[in-house]
Amino acid sequence: MKAGTYVSPKQVEMTEREIPIPKADEALIKVSYGGICGTDMMIYHGLHPRAEAPLILGHEFSGVVEQVGENQHVKKGDKVAVEPLISCGKCAACRNGQMHVCAKLRYIGIDKDGGFAEYATIPFNRLHVLPESVTEKEAAMLEPLAVAIHTVRRSKLLVGDTVAILGAGPIGLLIGIIAQRAGAGKIFISDVSSMRLQVARKLGLEAIDARDLDIVQVVKEYTNGVGADVVFEVAGSQITANQMIDCIKYQGEIMVVSVYKKPPTIQLAAMHFREISLSTTRCYSPEDFTKAIELLAQNKINLDPLISHILPLEEIKTGFELMENPDQSLKILFQP
Ligand SMILES: NC(=O)c1ccc[n+]([C@@H]2O[C@H](COP(=O)([O-])OP(=O)(O)OC[C@H]3O[C@@H](n4cnc5c(N)ncnc54)[C@H](O)[C@@H]3O)[C@@H](O)[C@H]2O)c1
Ligand SMILES: [Zn+2]
Ligand SMILES: [Zn+2]
CATH class of the missing domain: 3.40.50.720 (NAD(P)-binding Rossmann-like Domain)
Structure with missing residues (x-):
């Protein structure tokens, strides 16, 4: 599959990867749209304290479930958004239900491969099924909307x-x-x-x-x-x-x-x-993410004015170069 990969500081490339195989608690997602964010720019500049090359970037993305085990809350063909936070479940904040301030908070797309690719494997509990009225394009911006x-x-x-x-x-x-x-x-x-x-x-x-x-x-x-x-x-x-x-x-x-x-x-x-x-403030709680979906589903928010570019993944270099200039870019989405 095609994968938008952080290779080294100031080097992002379209690389060829095997389609990942989902673990028992994961689903395989066919990615629809993925957005570049400031954190991706930190990684791009080699300034992120945790991200390690080679890494498939992208923590703001949406897709369609391609493969999943039975009896889950998602099924093949569902449109989904990814809530990219992965908390430890053990620290005091996690045990108190405040997973977004987890002492060891990690991100899909920063600490492990993300969504700038044709496919991604995502734990079920990080997937939100989208209501009919929410488009996959909008859903790629749910993460910053939840912030x-x-x-x-x-x-x-x-x-x-x-x-x-x-x-x-x-x-x-x-x-x-x-x-x-x-x-x-x-x-x-x-x-x-x-x-x-x-x-x-x-x-x-x-x-x-x-x-x-x-x-x-x-x-x-x-x-x-x-x-x-x-x-x-x-x-x-x-x-x-x-x-x-x-x-x-x-x-x-x-x-x-x-x-x-x-x-x-x-x-x-x-x-x-x-x-x-x-x-x-730090990120969002699961409730904030759900509320973001609800606002989009009710057509209460128009995110279109924020999208400056929609690029094919092949143009990943161009996307990151455009993001360097705030006068040329706002939200750039990749479409793998
Ligand atoms: N708390 C969180 O969980 C969370 C989540 C996402 C982003 N962030 C942070 O929020 C900040 C904004 O994120 P973003 O993605 O919008 O970044 P951004 O860099 O796109 O936006 C910052 C804006 O500030 C403008 N700016 C620079 N100097 C200015 C000045 N003197 N006066 C007014 N504006 C000025 C820039 O032109 C730019 O448009 C970043 O610091 C980012 O790290 C925090
Ligand atoms: Zn982000
Ligand atoms: Zn924790």
């Missing part, structure tokens, strides 16, 4: 709240979409990429070009100097780590979604005087 749902559900966002989102990458934009559904009032979102700001506008978000405007000033003006009710930091830079504190209102809560490549300096004193809280 956004988890983040907004963890926040204290209330109907009518003013929101500031720092960074209009796929995750920032999805948080914008979910905050809209959750009843937010005005939603400001900043970025430095004209293309991403244009998508934000298309989604009905108040796009702020951070090259010309300071989102802190814009939010302060709009809220009579008070600040946003909720701030989501999704750009992962020192500049936005400063802005998140200046943007939030007194006693507000900042949601840090970013995984910083370089540890930022956080101005704790500035937080102290206004009793600001800072929360972090």
